[in-house]
Structure formats: structure tokens, C-alpha cells
Amino acid sequence: MAVTLKDIAEKVGVSESTVSRVLNGIPKASSETRERILKVAEELGYYPNDLARSLAKQKTHIIGVIITDISNSYFASVTGGIEEIASLFGYSLIISATGGNENEELKYINILKEKRVDGIIFMSGRMPHSCEQALLDTGIPTVVVARKVKSSLPSIHIDNIGESYKAVEYLIKLGHRRIAIISGTFADKESGYHRLLGYKNALADYELPFEEELIEEGDFKMDSGRRAMEKLLKLKELPTAVFAASDAMAVGAIKAIKKAGLRVPEDISVMGFDNNVISQACDPELTTIGQPVKDLGRKAIEMLYKIIQGKKLEKMAIYLPCELIIRNSTKSLI
Amino acid sequence: MAVTLKDIAEKVGVSESTVSRVLNGIPKASSETRERILKVAEELGYYPNDLARSLAKQKTHIIGVIITDISNSYFASVTGGIEEIASLFGYSLIISATGGNENEELKYINILKEKRVDGIIFMSGRMPHSCEQALLDTGIPTVVVARKVKSSLPSIHIDNIGESYKAVEYLIKLGHRRIAIISGTFADKESGYHRLLGYKNALADYELPFEEELIEEGDFKMDSGRRAMEKLLKLKELPTAVFAASDAMAVGAIKAIKKAGLRVPEDISVMGFDNNVISQACDPELTTIGQPVKDLGRKAIEMLYKIIQGKKLEKMAIYLPCELIIRNSTKSLI
DNA sequence: CTGAAAGCGCTTACAG
DNA sequence: CTGAAAGCGCTTACAG
Numbered sequence: 211m212a213v214t215l216k217d218i219a220e221k222v223g224v225s226e227s228t229v230s231r232v233l234n235g236i237p238k239a240s241s242e243t244r245e246r247i248l249k250v251a252e253e254l255g256y257y258p259n260d261l262a263r264s265l266a267k268q269k270t271h272i273i274g275v276i277i278t279d280i281s282n283s284y285f286a287s288v289t290g291g292i293e294e295i296a297s298l299f300g301y302s303l304i305i306s307a308t309g310g311n312e313n314e315e316l317k318y319i320n321i322l323k324e325k326r327v328d329g330i331i332f333m334s335g336r337m338p339h340s341c342e343q344a345l346l347d348t349g350i351p352t353v354v355v356a357r358k359v360k361s362s363l364p365s366i367h368i369d370n371i372g373e374s375y376k377a378v379e380y381l382i383k384l385g386h387r388r389i390a391i392i393s394g395t396f397a398d399k400e401s402g403y404h405r406l407l408g409y410k411n412a413l414a415d416y417e418l419p420f421e422e423e424l425i426e427e428g429d430f431k432m433d434s435g436r437r438a439m440e441k442l443l444k445l446k447e448l449p450t451a452v453f454a455a456s457d458a459m460a461v462g463a464i465k466a467i468k469k470a471g472l473r474v475p476e477d478i479s480v481m482g483f484d485n486n487v488i489s490q491a492c493d494p495e496l497t498t499i500g501q502p503v504k505d506l507g508r509k510a511i512e513m514l515y516k517i518i519q520g521k522k523l524e525k526m527a528i529y530l531p532c533e534l535i536i537r538n539s540t541k542s543l544i
Numbered sequence: 545m546a547v548t549l550k551d552i553a554e555k556v557g558v559s560e561s562t563v564s565r566v567l568n569g570i571p572k573a574s575s576e577t578r579e580r581i582l583k584v585a586e587e588l589g590y591y592p593n594d595l596a597r598s599l600a601k602q603k604t605h606i607i608g609v610i611i612t613d614i615s616n617s618y619f620a621s622v623t624g625g626i627e628e629i630a631s632l633f634g635y636s637l638i639i640s641a642t643g644g645n646e647n648e649e650l651k652y653i654n655i656l657k658e659k660r661v662d663g664i665i666f667m668s669g670r671m672p673h674s675c676e677q678a679l680l681d682t683g684i685p686t687v688v689v690a691r692k693v694k695s696s697l698p699s700i701h702i703d704n705i706g707e708s709y710k711a712v713e714y715l716i717k718l719g720h721r722r723i724a725i726i727s728g729t730f731a732d733k734e735s736g737y738h739r740l741l742g743y744k745n746a747l748a749d750y751e752l753p754f755e756e757e758l759i760e761e762g763d764f765k766m767d768s769g770r771r772a773m774e775k776l777l778k779l780k781e782l783p784t785a786v787f788a789a790s791d792a793m794a795v796g797a798i799k800a801i802k803k804a805g806l807r808v809p810e811d812i813s814v815m816g817f818d819n820n821v822i823s824q825a826c827d828p829e830l831t832t833i834g835q836p837v838k839d840l841g842r843k844a845i846e847m848l849y850k851i852i853q854g855k856k857l858e859k860m861a862i863y864l865p866c867e868l869i870i871r872n873s874t875k876s877l878i
Numbered sequence: 879c880t881g882a883a884a885g886c887g888c889t890t891a892c893a894g
Numbered sequence: 895c896t897g898a899a900a901g902c903g904c905t906t907a908c909a910g
């Protein structure tokens with residue numbers, strides 16, 4: 211029912227090959243038939259069947275993106291960055307959400323394989339060995355976002371240890387000596403454990419004591435920040451500053467502090483991590499570490515594009531810098 | 545290089561047809577060859593080429609989703625709902641962001657057409673006639689989200705007039721008589737103009753005077769809410785309550801009020817619309833109208849699925865109810 | 879510059 | 895139950 215090359219060819223009285231070439235702008239000299247073909251194609255309302263073309267050319271111009279959850283602002287923003295550049299390169303995006311479930315991840319890797327996508331960008335809360343192997347086995351160019359890989363897969367990151375160090379260092383330079391941390395799940399190596407590590411490193415470098423009671427584990431979400439802060443508020447000696455490994459937890463912490471009748475930052479300074487939309491919605495607005503979310507996406511697709519083009523990557527792992535964003539939730543003691 | 549049906553057929557010594565049937569579970573009686581085929585397919589690491597299959601079967605199991613911006617929480621959430629159900633139905637999603645640009649929208653409609661997607665879900669800030677016509681012309685099953693359509697395209701909505709009415713009515717019942725509105729752009733018929741209309745209707749029904757000076761136009765974003773509120777704060781007689789047509793503007797308004805040295809809700813009540821993540825991050829937490837964002841997505845794909853299945857839709861336009869969510873930014877005067 | 883032909887990898891009536 | 899053949903709609907060497 212849809213118009214095909216054949217229809218055009220018959221109507222014009224040439225071969226399909228010729229029509230194909232003309233429509234793809236292959237022949238140099240523009241013959242008369244050229245005009246006719248273009249005209250008839252227009253009249254008939256022809257548009258190419260990308261499926262057939264993809265099958266013949268062995269490339270789909272589709273990139274598969276695997277994420278945990280589309281409605282999560284982190285993934286949404288990274289994906290936004292991917293989309294922006296992909297569109298420039300003429301790629302469409304198939305986006306699949308796995309809920310962080312390993313079986314779902316494997317399932318989607320398989321679907322992308324069957325759909326013959328030209329490349330894959332993989333993001334997830336974790337990087338199970340099975341997924342890494344499955345990605346490798348596809349033979350499809352792949353870039354991993356924000357997860358350490360053991361194999362030769364290229365990846366893009368932020369330096370969680372260093373950026374967390376930067377945050378804590380900032381608090382120290384403000385004169386804080388008793389700094390608590392509300393960490394993400396330790397099980398999450400990068401965003402959880404590594405940010406805790408940065409905290410430890412900073413304390414060590416500045417010769418501050420490391421105290422167990424100042425460490426709380428959250429799950430990155432607001433409620434866990436609130437609960438963690440409630441515990442910290444029971445300490446005999448309160449911290450003067452709290453570094454939360456996510457903005458959401460920082461906001462939760464602020465709520466708990468206010469509820470206890472204390473003020474931020476007058477009584478306790480609070481610092482976040484992410485710089486997502488809630489960091490400016492809360493009161494006071496959060497001092498935080500700004501993740502280059504869009505850029506993570508942009509760079510990921512750029513790396514992927516290079517691989518697809520058959521070019522060599524200069525670096526197999528790229529680290530993007532974060533930005534220290536100073537707002538009103540932290541105060542100098544000096 | 546990839547394994548094909550032919551490779552399996554040769555190795556087993558049967559025809560491609562047979563391999564195809566066995567792999568698709570077509571033949572009833574399970575012959576011995578069946579076992580062999582399955583075994584060889586496994587050994588060779590065969591997986592089907594979905595491109596070839598799609599071309600032959602004339603369906604792709606791909607749904608195209610056109611949105612304004614992936615990183616916008618509204619679109620991200622609706623898309624999350626779509627993804628959830630699409631995945632159950634065995635559909636993959638091609639997601640394209642247009643930035644609300646009409647030419648981009650037309651471009652992506654065309655790409656989806658060429659990619660032979662089985663269905664399209666269209667969301668945007670507006671619904672230009674050209675897009676509606678283009679969607680119609682594709683001949684592909686389509687569902688429109690949150691935009692009124694003039695043609696026969698099926699669509700899904702919330703009742704902006706009614707929900708806005710509900711919000712204002714709540715304030716009135718709290719005893720407020722002087723209620724301001726920070727509206728979205730009037731140019732946006734549904735989320736802008738219609739919410740303003742709901743406000744007017746409520747005032748009229750409760751016989752409250754409609755005063756021009758209590759109306760401010762914003763753009764749904766936080767800053768515009770702040771600026772609008774600053775103007776309202778210059779009024780000789782202040783409103784006792786403000787209804788903002790988005791949570792972001794409501795938060796902006798709260799910031800302006802606090803900055804002016806007044807309190808929310810003690811001096812001025814503030815109400816939002818959306819119930820997105822910032823409504824719980826701000827202080828006080830927002831009373832708001834909760835949009836069923838995930839459900840909008842879920843219902844959209846369900847409608848689409850019915851159309852694809854060739855079933856009749858009972859209704860061409862479905863309206864999903866919102867929920868009045870009472871938190872701490874509004875206070876009773878009674 | 880253009881056509882005939884093979885190929886991309888599947889599916890599916892139609893015979894047998 | 896199974897095979898040969900045509901078809902899905904393109905692309906692309908290879909001749910001419």
C-alpha cells in the first residue's frame with residue numbers, strides 16, 4: 211500500500227536501481243530522468259522504508275540506551291544530553307528502563323542486539339559481571355556511563371572520590387571541624403562508597419579525626435536523609451556541618467534540622483551533591499556539587515560515535531569535572 | 545558474520561522454512577529435527593534479525609514517542625508510564641525530543657514514518673495544525689497526550705479547567721476571599737489559559753469579584769513565579785492566598801513571600817499544581833493538585849495498543865482525574 | 879549514465 | 895510435517 215521504489219520506477223519507466231540512486235543523490239550529472247523521478251516521487255508521496263534500507267546497509271542509525279528509570283531526574287538529564295547530540299548525528303534512540311533489575315538489563319541487551327542497533331549506551335545503578343559480558347558479546351559499540359568496568363568497554367564518569375573530597379574540603383576551609391556525612395548505600399560502589407571515601411580522605415589530609423558516629427548510610431532519597439539526620443541530632447556533640455551524598459538527602463536533612471528547632475546554616479551547615487532541581491527549591495538553597503549530567507550524556511554519545519566510525523578513542527575512561535556551587539546552606543565559622 | 549537461519553538450515557540439513565517455523569514454535573508435533581534445530585541454534589548462538597522479521601511481517605514492535613524535552617520531569621514521568629506498559633506489551637520505544645519546535649516535530653514524525661513504527665504517542669507544549677495533519681497523514685495509529693485535537697485523533701487529558709477550579713474552590717472553602725493566580729502562559733491553551741479559566745469559574749460560582757490586579761502571567765518556571773509574586777506583593781491590599789498553575793511557580797512565589805518578610809501560610813497561603821518532586825522539597829511543603837503523570841502515560845499506550853489491535857476505542861478523549869493533595873502551604877482562615 | 883541481478887535475513891501461502 | 899518459491903523494500907557491485 212505504501213509507495214515503493216518499484217512504483218516510481220514503473221511510472222517513470224526506469225529501473226529501481228536508477229530511482230534508488232537518484233533519490234540518494236548518487237549520480238553526478240543530472241539527467242532529465244532525474245527530474246522526472248524526483249517529481250513522480252513527490253507526486254506519489256514516496257518516503258523510504260528505513261527497515262529495508264537498514265537491512266540492506268547493515269546499519270540502523272539507532273542507538274540503544276539502557277537506563278534504570280526514565281522518570282529519575284539524573285537518568286532523564288543524561289539521556290537528554292544523549293538525545294541532543296544523537297539527533298545531530300542523525301541517530302534515533304531506543305530507550306529501555308530496567309528498574310535496575312539484572313534480568314531486565316540482560317533482556318534489553320538482547321532486544322537491542324536483535325534490533326541491530328548501531329551502538330549501546332549503558333547506565334545502571336550497578337554493573338553486574340553478566341551485563342558487562344553480555345554487552346561485550348553483542349559485538350556492538352558500547353559506552354558505559356558512571357560505572358567502573360573491568361573489561362575493555364569504554365566509559366565515562368565523574369570522579370566521585372575527588373568531588374566528594376572537594377565538598378568536604380570546602381566545609382573544612384569554612385572552619386568546620388566536626389563534619390558528618392550522610393552517605394549513599396555503601397553497596398553502590400561509585401556514588402555510595404566512593405563518596406564516603408572522599409570524605410575520609412579529606413578528613414585525613416586535614417588531620418581531622420574520623421569518627422564512626424558521624425557516618426550515616428542513606429539510599430540517596432529524601433526520607434533517608436531525614437532519618438539519618440534525626441539520628442545525628444541525637445549525638446551528644448552535634449556536627450557543625452553535614453555533607454549529604456545527594457541533594458535529596460540534603461533536603462531531608464534540612465527538614466529534620468528545622469523540625470528540631472535548629473537553623474540552616476546558622477546552627478548546622480548542609481551540603482548536597484548533584485545540583486538537581488530540588489537544590490534550588492528548598493530553603494535555604496543548597497550549596498552542592500554540580501554534576502555535569504547533560505555533558506555526561508553528550509560525551510557518551512560522542513565517544514560512541516567515534517567507535518562506530520571506526521576511530522580510536524584516546525581514552526577508554528573519561529572523567530568529567532563537577533562544579534562546586536555555593537549557595538545558602540553553608541556558613542563560615544571563621 | 546552473524547548467524548542466520550540459513551546457517552542453521554545447512555548444518556541441520558533442512559530448509560530455512562522449517563528452521564523458521566521451529567524457532568517460532570509453529571509446528572505442533574515435535575519431530576526429532578525440532579530438537580536438532582534448537583540445539584544447533586543454541587550452539588551457533590543464533591538470535592533473530594528483527595529488521596528482517598519486521599520487514600517481512602510489516603510490523604516493528606516499536607512505538608515512537610515525541611516529546612518536548614526528556615529532562616523535563618513532566619515528560620519524563622509520562623514517558624516512564626508509557627515505558628512501563630510498552631515493555632509488558634513487548635514494544636520498544638523510540639523517543640525523540642523536539643524542544644517544542646514545530647519543524648523538529650514534523651521532522652520526527654517523518655522519521656517515525658520511515659522507521660515504520662507501529663504507533664506514535666505525541667506530546668508537546670502545543671498542537672500545531674501542521675503536526676496534527678502530519679500525524680493523520682502517516683496512517684499510523686496515534687495517541688495525543690494532553691493536547692486538544694481538532695481531528696479524529698484519540699487523546700488523553702486532565703481536565704485543566706475543572707482541576708484548577710478544584711484548587712481555587714479549596715482555597716475558598718478555607719475562607720479565602722482575595723485569591724491571586726499566577727497563571728502559565730496564556731498562549732498555552734490547556735495548561736495556561738484553561739487553568740486561568742477554572743480560577744475565573746470558581747470565583748464566579750462563589751460570587752467573588754474577579755480583579756485584574758490579582759492575575760499574573762508566568763511561564764510555569766520558578767523564576768517567573770518569583771517575579772509574579774513580587775508584583776503581587778506591591779498591591780495595596782494583599783491577597784490572602786495565591787494559586788500558582790505549577791509547583792515550580794508556587795515555589796518561586798513562596799521564596800518571594802519569605803524574602804518580603806512574610807510567612808507561608810500564616811500570612812499568605814500558596815497552592816501549586818503538578819505534585820512533582822519539588823513540591824515536597826520546599827518549605828513549607830506544597831498543597832497542590834496531583835497530576836496522574838504515570839497514568840497518563842500508561843493509559844496513552846493502552847489506548848494505542850487497542851488501536852493497533854484493530855479494536856474500537858470506547859472514547860476518543862479520555863480524562864484522568866487529579867488529586868487534591870493537602871500539605872502545609874495553605875491555611876484556613878475560618 | 880543505467881539495468882539486471884544478487885543480496886540483506888526473515889515469513890508465509892502453496893504444494894506435496 | 896516439510897520444501898521451494900516468492901515476497902518484504904531497499905542497496906550495490908558488475909556489466910554495458
